[in-house]
Amino acid sequence: MALRIETFDNARGGNTLYKALTHPLAAQAGRELVAVLARHGPVAIVDSQGAAAGFAEIFGLGGAELGGVYVQDVAAVGRTVLNRMAAPVTELAQSGAGAVLVAAFDADRLIAQVEPYLPPGARVRSLDALRIPDERLTNRRAYLDPLNFATNFALFRDAGGLHTRLTTANYWSGYGSAAVTCWLTLFDGTGSIVAEWSEDFAPEAATIAIDSREVRRRFGLGDFAGQLFLHVSGAAGHDVVKYALDTFGQEDGVADGALSCTHDANAWPADRYAGLPAPAPGERVMLWVQNSHPTPIPVGAIALAPMGENSLVPLAEPIGAFASRVVDVAELLPDLRWPRQIEVHAGKHVVRPRYEIVADGRRRIAHVNVERDDLRPNPELPGLTTLLGKGYLLPAPILPRGEFRSVLLPTPMAVSQAELPIAALAYDPDGNEIARHEFGRLPRAHGIALELGDLAGALGAGYGHVELVYDFSEGGQGDGWLHALFRYARRGGGHAAETSFGAHVFNTILTYRDEPQSYVGRPPGLSTRLFLRLGDGDYDTLCHLIYPASRPWRTQSATEIILSDSRGSEVAKAPLAIPCSGSRLWRYSEMFDAETRRRAGAGAYAIIRDTTCRLFGYHGLLGRDGAFSLDHMFGF
Secondary structure (H helix, E strand, C coil), rough: CCCCCCEEEEEEEEEEHHHHHHHHHHHHHHHHHHHHHHHHHCCEECCCCCHHHHHHHHHCCCCCCEEEEEECCCCCCCCCCCCEECCEEEHHHHCCEEEECCCCCCCCHHHHHHHHHCCCEEEEEEEHHHCCCHCCCCCCCCCHHHHEEEEEEEEEECCCCEEEEEECCCCCHHHHCCCCCCCCEECCCEEEEEEEEECCCCCCCEEEEEEHHHHHHHHHCCEEEEECCCCCCCCCCCCCCCEEEEEEEEEECCCCCCCCCEEECCCCCCCCCEEEEEECCEEEEEEEEECCCCCCCCCCCCCEECCCCCCCCEECCCCCCCCCEEEEHHHHCCCCCCEEEEEEEECCCCCCCCCCCCECCCCEEEEEEECCCCCCCCCCHHHHHHHHHCCCCEEEEEECCCCEEEEEEECCCCCCCCEEEEEEEEEEEECCCEEEEEEEEECCCCCEEEEHHHCCHCCCCEEEEEEEEEECCCCCCCCCEEEEEEEECCCCCCCCEEEEECCEECCCCEECCCCCCCCCCCCCCCEEEEEECCCCCCCEEEEECCCCCCCCCCCCEEEEEECCCCCEEEEEEEEEEEEEECCEEEEHHHCHEEEEHHHCCCCEEEEEECCCCEEEEEEEECCCHCCCEEEEEEEE
């Protein structure tokens, strides 16, 4: 029951038509357009741009009789569209239609071309009826320019003693944007809009922070737990809105019992997600299912299954347009336990979902990841070690062993992955490999988690990092889409955090397909620009920077920590040298003295910049009573 509309393709990127059709401001106009067509049907559709199926999938045709589908491209004649064989537009007049939908944006020219073939008296409409206001467009001359739909969703709430804060920066200014505005729409749990407003960025790389408590006061709201929709106009360089999202509050009277952080939601809905952990003893795992579309999710369209099994358990109730539903996974899969994991069959109805784990009076939040259905095993990978060394690798912290437990759970993240032939390599901060664990060929349905503290005993009470890599010594197949979940728990304190990500090729001048990835330009990506939001008040900031290398690269990094105030003005710089294959764990309070932090003020942030190598970073907040948060950073 997946939506039959293209959202994202790994070769071509995101489908802007999808975003245009599902934009919240297009929802009412889309329903009104369908009502007009239904009143004056039969409806003939001119589908010169391939948009008809997507429109009908989102909005339907209101029960109107379909009087035919017509195309301009001779090669498209005879193709099946909406269960009809497409006819040449020259036959449109014979359709007898009372209404004609020109399924295109910027359609004036096309309508003029079609006019000689219109049925007598037919009402003509186009998708331009769904256009959002011009003030929200970056390029008004081309409606489906990806920069017109720099959008995203965030889980946003202020309820039950919990509040959230979203932080991002005007990274578009670095790509030449002159003025950037963020338009915001807040939906409550039922999908109703409870607030709409906009925030202007300063021309420099200023930050913007949206705090749920301030939103609640500003609009006189009660408790809410739903979605915040972000739409950036004036964007340049990037059409994805990236952010860090922090959750604060008490849980069962524990101060900072809900301290947690997660990053942007990846704005493109997928058919499946994976990496959802089953509950450990004493835990409740709750999945936030948040409808990203202006049409309800029908019963059975969302389902959960144990990873590696085909026994789907569907959600038994529909979910309204833009509404949110919290699902206790134990109610659907009562016998599944950590370290087993769960596959979410989402049918392209939701952007990357969040999940919440409640245990021992504390709460943490993280996200699942997109499970790709377009990948197949790559027979080239085992033979690439001579050229690419470790090749694809996934780096993650081993937090100080005397204070934290660190756990690695490999997660299958492509439909075709029947096995994971992998190993884990542990490194000390100076880049020395100190241990290796060979998982062998893990089956898709495995339940094996690795205690990194046991693997890296040579670190003593200190820290280091782990790299998950392919290991074909016993055979097996890989596809480059290697993922894992990393779980961290404070010894004696009970607070925990977790994060997940996927592998890339790092720091080699040799390129393979689209690796080493680059945010701007062609690979290889051999530089770093990471955003680090900083804690205010009682919260210090933790940052773990890792210098992973598939092959030996520069001996050490030439990293700069650039501290800026909330307006984007530079306050100070601090150098940091990280050995190749090493890492550095540091705190904001230690990197910059009290006077410098005072000058930076509230809302300050840091940019991690390095033009010599590609770093991978993790960030978090350190709170009271041993509370902490951790997730990977975003770059641009």
